[in-house]
Amino acid sequence: MAGVYWYDGKWYAEEPKIMGPMDHAMWLGSVIFDGGRSIRGVAPDLDRHCQRCVASARAMLMKPTRTAEEIEALCREGIARMGPEAELYVRPMFFIRKGLGGARPDPDSTDFILAIYDSPLPGFTGFSATLAPFRRPSPDQAPTDAKAACLYPNGARASAWAAERGFDNAVMCDAEGLVAEFASANIMFAKDGVVVTPSPNNTFLNGITRQRVIALLRQAGVTVEERAVTPEELDTADEIFSTGNYAKVQPCTNYNGRSLQPGPIARKARDLYFDWAEKNWRILPKAA
Numbered sequence: 001m002a003g004v005y006w007y008d009g010k011w012y013a014e015e016p017k018i019m020g021p022m023d024h025a026m027w028l029g030s031v032i033f034d035g036g037r038s039i040r041g042v043a044p045d046l047d048r049h050c051q052r053c054v055a056s057a058r059a060m061l062m063k064p065t066r067t068a069e070e071i072e073a074l075c076r077e078g079i080a081r082m083g084p085e086a087e088l089y090v091r092p093m094f095f096i097r098k099g100l101g102g103a104r105p106d107p108d109s110t111d112f113i114l115a116i117y118d119s120p121l122p123g124f125t126g127f128s129a130t131l132a133p134f135r136r137p138s139p140d141q142a143p144t145d146a147k148a149a150c151l152y153p154n155g156a157r158a159s160a161w162a163a164e165r166g167f168d169n170a171v172m173c174d175a176e177g178l179v180a181e182f183a184s185a186n187i188m189f190a191k192d193g194v195v196v197t198p199s200p201n202n203t204f205l206n207g208i209t210r211q212r213v214i215a216l217l218r219q220a221g222v223t224v225e226e227r228a229v230t231p232e233e234l235d236t237a238d239e240i241f242s243t244g245n246y247a248k249v250q251p252c253t254n255y256n257g258r259s260l261q262p263g264p265i266a267r268k269a270r271d272l273y274f275d276w277a278e279k280n281w282r283i284l285p286k287a288a
Contacts, residue, residue: 001117001118001119002082002117002118003015003082003115003116003117003118004078004081004082004116004117005113005114005115005116006074006078006113006114007112007113007114011078011081015115016113018111018113019095023095023096023097023098024095024096024097024098024099024105024106024109025095025096025097028096028099028103028105029148029149029150030060030061030062030095030096030105031093031094031095031096031148031149031150032053032056032057032059032060032062032093032094032095032146032147032148032149033053033056033091033092033093033094033147033149034049034050034052034053034056034091034092034093034147035049035089035090035091035147035245035246036049036050036075036089036090036091036092036245037088037089037090037121037245037246037248038079038082038086038087038088038090038116038283038284039087039088039121039277040084040085040086040087040286040287041079041084041085041282041283041284041285041286041287042277042278042281042282042283043075043076043079043090043281043283044209044212044273044276044277044280044281045208045209045212045281046072046075046076046090046281046283047068047072048208049090049092049208049245050068050069050071050072050075050092051068052147052208053068053071053092053093053094053147054066054067054068054071055146056094056145056146056147056148057094057110057146059143059145059146059148060094060105060143060146060148061104061105061107062094062096062105062107062110063107063108063110064094064110064112065094065110065111065112066092066112071092071112071114074092074114075090075092075114075116076283078090078114078116079116079283079284080284081116082116082118083287084284084285084286084287085287086118087118087119087120087121088116088117088118088119089115089116089117089119089246090114090116091114091115091116091117092112092113092114093112093113093114093115094110094111094112095110095111095112095113096109096110096111097109097110097111119246121247121248122246122247122250124249124250124251124262124267124270125253126250126251126252126253126254126262127168127169127242127250127251127252127253127254128166128167128168128169128252128253128254128255129162129167129168129169129170129171129182129240129252129254129255129256130162130165130167130170130171130255130256130257131170131171131173131231131234131256132158132161132162132170132171132172132183133161134154134155134157134158134161134170134172134183135154135172135173135174135175135180136154136172136173136174136175136180136181136203136204137151137154137175137203138174138175138202138203139202139203141175144202144203144204144205145202147205155170155172155183155184156183158170158172158183159183159184162183167254169182169183169184169185169242169252170182170183171183171187171231171234171255172204173231174201174203174204175203177230177231178198178201178228178229178230178231179198179229179230179231179233179234180198180203180204181198181204181205182242182244184244184246185207185242185243185244185246185247185250186204186205186206186207186209186210186242186243186244187240187241187242187243188210188213188240188241188242188243188269189229189233189234189237189238189239189240189241190237190238190239190240190241190263190265190266191233191236191237191238192238193222193223193265194222194223194224194225195214195217195222195223195224195225195265195269196224196225196227196229196233197210197214197224197225197226197229198226198227198228198229199226199227199228200226207243207244207245208245209243209244209245209248209249209273210243210244212273212276213243213249213269213272213273214226216269216272216273216276217265217268217269217272220268220272222265222268234255234256235255235256235258237255237260238263239251239252239260239261239262239263239264239265239266240252240255240260241263241265241266241269243269248270248273248274249266249269249270249273250266251263251266
């Protein structure tokens with residue numbers, strides 16, 4: 001795929017090969033990333049993604065080598081290099097080179113790389129999902145306060161489990177058996193005109209897109225409840241939809257074999273989000 005990559009003061013048109021088998025990140029997983037978007041020159045909440053990148057690094061015992069403002073400036077430059085019509089994933093990353101003792105990362109060996117690459121925004125077509133047996137960890141079991149790479153393999157196992165059963169995605173619970181999120185995005189559902197989403201309990205990422213959609217729906221007069229959600233509630237929901245950086249707002253059109261239509265609240269959430277993004281986060285002029 002086409003992309004641009006920044007590392008150690010230089011831009012590259014191909015992925016730079018920067019890691020070896022003795023790097024701490026390679027064999028002990030000390031990697032964090034964030035995921036922003038630029039969609040035809042609109043980069044929603046780019047500042048917050050860069051701020052979370054730095055916060056995640058600190059939560060993972062790293063010493064960030066770039067400020068959020070410096071990362072945002074690099075993101076803007078890379079987005080401009082890709083052109084005004086590009087639909088992009090924007091991925092700044094911190095990682096650790098060396099260790100202290102057997103496993104502890106050496107903060108002074110923190111390194112940084114930025115990848116910006118083609119990633120078309122999915123259409124509002126929907127996906128299927130099923131409840132999976134894999135769970136999100138509690139904060140005493142994993143670094144759930146960071147967007148850490150080590151948190152994602154269990155979500156990948158849940159997705160693979162769902163795919164083996166003919167579904168596109170999986171719903172994951174927390175250690176208490178309450179709904180946490182989809183394997184790759186936050187979850188919301190609608191019942192009788194009210195939107196419900198699990199309240200952040202430090203077992204899943206309180207996504208930036210999730211927070212933005214909640215705020216926009218509330219501003220538009222839609223009631224949004226953040227609370228504990230049982231798996232049974234999804235079985236009778238009028239709508240189920242995801243919020244996340246990759247696809248923004250997507251309807252779940254089949255849950256556990258029950259067909260669902262892309263509903264009016266999911267459509268409203270998506271329209272509100274992109275209207276807001278266009279008004280507030282256009283960083284490149286529209287193509288002629």
